[in-house]
Amino acid sequence: MESQKLTGMRDVVGEMLAELGEEISNLVVVTADVGKPTRVFNFSQRFPDRYYNVGIAEQHMINFAAGLASAGALPVVAGFAIFIQRAWEQIRNTVARMNLNVKIVATHAGYSDHADGSSHQALEDIALMRAIPNMNVIVPADVADIRRSFRAVVASVKGPVYYRIGRDYAPPVTEGYDYEFVLGRAYTLREGSDVAIIGAGPILYEALIAADTLRSMGISASVINLLTVKPIDAESIERAARVTGHIVTVEEHVVYGGVGSAVAEIISERYPVPIRFVGAKTFGRSARSVKELLEHFNLDSKAIVRACLEVVKHGDRRA
């Protein structure tokens, strides 16, 4: 591999998979001609007989993994998030309906594949996966989140998991926090009393910058890491609504059906408060960096600040 700097999200997953292969004798890795870009290729060097590259065949990849799981293997499927959606119906009809232990690692999600443009930028996958019964959806914020969650996801979480990560872009978000991953639990990264910014993925870096900016303006913003999007931590979300009275959701995903929608489903039933959604509204495009795209499509810290300022003016329903 050209650069051995283990900073990208995919690098950490690749490295951890190779470690897990030593411990878990029935762990197998399945990919569809993206072993190198997803970094699961590392696994094949150590466990060649437990590594299956099925060729460019995503639908087959999913059902093949489902068969492996039925026969007693523990398959981890790795592919680009957008092309895994090509097998949505296979995931829905076989993996989820049979509640099989198939772990899907979806890399290059959101804008992380900035150069490749709209065909490669998965901005609808959380919505698609969240809609499937039995499916668990996990969206780590950074490398530290992967380190604390990936082992448990592979070794302990039962049933299908959609594990959504980016390519390389992964500024430190949860570095230094000492929480442990528990499926279905959200984590407060910053306490605040005026507005709660709830989101998932690397975009939480922008949320933390926004919270700093807001503090300098006299507004106290909490930041919540919705590491597990499904099953959702309804209690933490309701508590945030009661404490701050205002919610802003952030996601590197369309605002239709994703993290924002999931949060809105909870608060509209449990404790309705004004809410704003920061996220994509259309396809992406090619750019020289993720940062540029976040700014271009109004998903950066400035956009989050604007949404927070707008929502706090929208009445006050603090408990």
Add this chain to the structure above:
Amino acid sequence: MVKVDAAPILKSIGEEINQIQNTVVSARRSLILMHNYDKHIHITSSLSSLNIIATLLMKYIRRDDNPLNKDWFILSKGHAAPALYAVLTEVGLIPRDELVKINSLNGVLQNHPDVEIPGVDMSTGSLGQGISFAVGIAVWIKLRNGRGRVFVLMGDGEQDEGQVWEAITHAAILKLSNLIVIIDWNGFQLDGKTEAVKSKHYLPFIWSAIGWKVLWCDGHDVVSIVSTVNEALESDRPTVIFAKTMYSYEAEVNNNDFKQNGEESVNGEPKTNWNARCSWRDVG
């Protein structure tokens, strides 16, 4: 001089074939009964697959708690589920009184196979997925040196799915000698004759070209099915059997047989003359 006598061997073969044929007759009666209770079952496709399913389940599928040592039966053409249920009833895995409750809320039998149903190895209903699933099972059994074999029943219309190509090219590379696919070549798919919807006459040559052993049989003749499957089991690579069948074998679709409903049955048995006809006829 060595004293030999083939009679006992031939007798047991004959008895086994008789037993399968009797099962087919009984299961066909169940199918017509189910259809009398619910017209939504896919009766024609079930009839074309029945003899194949019965032969596989009666003669080949070995049950075992270990997933590596059991034989798997994947009904990739899931719409033939009623035929599978009818045979599973004959082998005692599904209670007989469940048959008439098919598709009802108080029954367990779904119109497409579901793993909640005893004896069902994969939830199917969406075409093209069973073959990929079977490849996954077969490769794991081989890697772990299990004795299990994987049998897949596909439809001819199902061959249109792109996923079939993805799966069979992979299986050939993996040299899965424990994988046997049977294609129910009944000549029909949802919108009409397969040749009218999308030509498939070249398919056996494609399977062969990518590395599968290709065999043929008469999918309604138990002897033909048995001898072909026996040959497939000797193969050192995956085998596909093209089984020529008839849509609606031994039943007529457009006659009153299929217009009856539950009330017209007597003591749970339909009035249908279910075994009267054997028509190689064109229902298109």
